[in-house]
Amino acid sequence: MKRTAILLIMLLGTCSLCEAQKIETKKVFGGYRFSQEGKNLTLRYMSKIMKSNTEAMPYMSKARSGHALATIVSGTGGFLVGFSLGLTLSEGVRSWGILGAGAGIIALSIPLSNKAFKNAVKAVDIYNNSLKTTSYNRHKPQLRLVSDQYGLGLSLRF
Numbered sequence: 001m002k003r004t005a006i007l008l009i010m011l012l013g014t015c016s017l018c019e020a021q022k023i024e025t026k027k028v029f030g031g032y033r034f035s036q037e038g039k040n041l042t043l044r045y046m047s048k049i050m051k052s053n054t055e056a057m058p059y060m061s062k063a064r065s066g067h068a069l070a071t072i073v074s075g076t077g078g079f080l081v082g083f084s085l086g087l088t089l090s091e092g093v094r095s096w097g098i099l100g101a102g103a104g105i106i107a108l109s110i111p112l113s114n115k116a117f118k119n120a121v122k123a124v125d126i127y128n129n130s131l132k133t134t135s136y137n138r139h140k141p142q143l144r145l146v147s148d149q150y151g152l153g154l155s156l157r158f
Helices: 002-017 043-052 057-091 096-132
Strands: 024-028 031-036 039-041 142-148 151-157
Touching: 031 043, 031 096, 039 043, 043 057, 043 096, 057 096
Parallel strands: none
Antiparallel strands: 024 031, 031 039, 142 151
16 A cells, blocks of 8 residues: 555656646847746747747847847947947947948847747747647646545545
């Protein structure tokens, strides 16, 4: 009887640990922060987590490519602004055209980044909703205390 009770407790403990953890989304300045169990996640790691989810993966792929494009565009704009400021400080040459082009390119990267993060948030929502409908959650095992003419016992119902 003791062996059966211990085995049952271990079985229920492992079933509860098998459930996947949801990804939390937090809006911060300049975008979103994604975390799972207190650990910050990158878009690359999130795409590895969501690889098996066929509904969320297209949105995560769009988010990763959009984020890469936004990073390249904003880096280019930052280089142009820095180059213009460097020319101004070192040689005294004011290059307003380069400065304006850099600022315009940086401004262009903001909507690209926002769109990438919206796709990532949509992928996370789809992923988290799919966790709620897994077979474990639909058919949770029930542990009951039962009695009959032979005495008391535990009943595990799937």
